[in-house]
Amino acid sequence: xxxxxxxxxxxxxxxxxxxxxxxxxxxxxxxxxxxxxxxxxxxxxxxxxxxxxxxxxxxxxxxxxxxxxxxxxxxxxxxxxxxxxxxxxxxxxxxxxxxxxxxxxxxxx
Numbered sequence: 001x002x003x004x005x006x007x008x009x010x011x012x013x014x015x016x017x018x019x020x021x022x023x024x025x026x027x028x029x030x031x032x033x034x035x036x037x038x039x040x041x042x043x044x045x046x047x048x049x050x051x052x053x054x055x056x057x058x059x060x061x062x063x064x065x066x067x068x069x070x071x072x073x074x075x076x077x078x079x080x081x082x083x084x085x086x087x088x089x090x091x092x093x094x095x096x097x098x099x100x101x102x103x104x105x106x107x108x109x
């Protein structure tokens with residue numbers, strides 16, 4: 001069992017984006033930074049490299065990467081992808097967050 005889950009919806013979207021970029025080396029990197037209206041913010045980017053200490057989670061042939069510092073805030077969470085009236089976005093369903101803001105991309109513990 002991985003400390004963080006990578007949903008099928010998120011993996012499917014990552015696979016589509018990687019195909020569009022024509023670079024099969026890309027991985028979805030998920031990270032946490034200080035800041036945002038609730039204290040911490042989630043970040044998502046594409047990265048070709050894997051660093052020492054990174055956690056890798058595979059789903060449907062694509063890989064999500066989380067650095068060890070960020071992982072401590074994300075344990076038990078699920079990285080997901082949603083499309084709706086507010087647009088489309090990656091998000092984290094984080095059981096460790098005690099508060100979030102309206103934008104859904106910042107949280108506190």
